[in-house]
Amino acid sequence: MLGMRRQSSKSKPVVPSLETARERTKAVREKVRSSLTNLTPRENIYNLPNFLTVTRLIAAPVTAYLVVHDQYTWALALFAYAGFTDLVDGWLARRWKLQTVAGSVMDPMADKALMIILTVTLAVKGAIPLYLATLILGRDASLAIAAIYYRYASLPAPKTFMRYWDFSLPSAEVHPTTVSKYNTLLQLVLIGSTLALPVVAASGQHAGFTQAIGLHNVDLHQMMTYYQWLVAGTTAWSGLSYAFLKDAVTILGSNEELKAKQGARGRAIIGVTFGSVVAAAIWVGFTVDEKRESNAKEEVAESSR
Template sequence: MAKARESTVAVADQVRSSLTTLAPRENIYNLPNLLTVSRLVAAPVTAYLVVHDQHAWALALFAYAGITDLVDGWIARKWKLQTVAGSVIDPAADKALMIILTVTLAVKGALPLYLATLILGRDASLLAAAAYYRYASLPAPKTFTRYWDFSLPSAEVHPTTVSKYNTFLQLVLIGSTLALPVVPAASLHLSTVGLHQGMQYYQWLVAGTTAWSGLSYAFLKDAVTIMGADEELKAKQGARGRAIIGVTFGSVVAAAVWAACYVDEEGSKTIARDEQAASKS
């Protein structure tokens, strides 16, 4: 009986000691994460409003997404509410907003095809390279389950300087495009033609920084850090990853040039003819 009691106490002590070593669960139900999730939901709703020509509401929701993007990060840092889940959802919400609105505005004709091709193609190229880097840096055995276990060592991406500026310029572009049907040109002391020309110049600027940003990941060796001890293998993997970006995004740039020369050029001529006909009538 005494031995059984001692055995029970020993097992209980062992269970208690093992419980103390377990990592505590994060409290993901906090205000910053709630704001981030609301931005994630706002992306398709904003696109829906654009499709149905509810431009004022779409602009207001986009402004809400931009403000909460700043506020949720500040709250998380101020009151130490950062979570791993938040670090994943936050950039996902930003990227979802950019991708969904880029596609929607391109379909509506508010963004030229060449620019939408560059923006979406850059993200697709980086995603393809990220998939390779993840597989290459994964310690053996390389299984499907281990591939999606992000607690295992992987590659670390360091956004390039031009990439950071490009992200800001793209967000301003989307916001300005949404504002065009809402804010009259006269209120900005500009003619309609002058306003559209200004937007065209800004689109060229964003196209240039997007192309530069995507290609920077193909040429800069320090943009990605691959985990592991074999420096020769890491150098080969880095070169292969950069080659993936170079080939895929190079093809995207070529497709964008073709779209600018043939598709968007024809669309511009058609719009110009329509405007001339409208002015004569």
């Protein structure tokens, strides 16, 4: 009897300890489930549209290399390939529902890589004025600085270096403004026509080309100057539009107050940085470019003597 009493007295604490263990296990299970549901979903970024976008990224430095070595025909052909694949990968993504946030980031990145590299190359070779190159490059630099801020501010915790560069983790979406879309097209036409101008001039069809499009006694170089002014205006307008339009960038998340603060800070970054770029471009146009143009005219005059 005494042994049985001792056993029963020892077994009584087991029941509350089991209940406590069950409750702790249940609590841990609920925490794990809630953490799993809060994880940022990943996207399948390995598809044909994204592959074509990557090839456009590779084509940018190759095209610049051809321009440096005065291989304008091949450079123009590769530039045309980049423009064609830009249309194709967008159509494929929409047709087969292959849109990804990574693709929405890489697609304009490929366009800008092509524009930046060729703008620098053509400006160094004197094919486009420095003020225009300052505007184009400064706009992209301003938007890039803002994009760095947007990415870091909107990235879900933990904000690690690896997660920052993992574009399968969406945090913000960029919606190009209407004027930005037109400006991108005008810039691409500018680069394409600048590459085509030496090819047309070398073929000896300069006058025939202007007459074919209904223009007589018009210099193609003068036409390019007018077009450069148009691109400069739309570039300035495009950059400033990101500083004023609130729906240009959509920050993902549920904290609306925090998203509003992040958006205002990002637009302020664009306004300050790109406003400085516009001022610098005006100064370059009235000083450096004018001196450059006068020196070119003097060289032409001396060579004609």
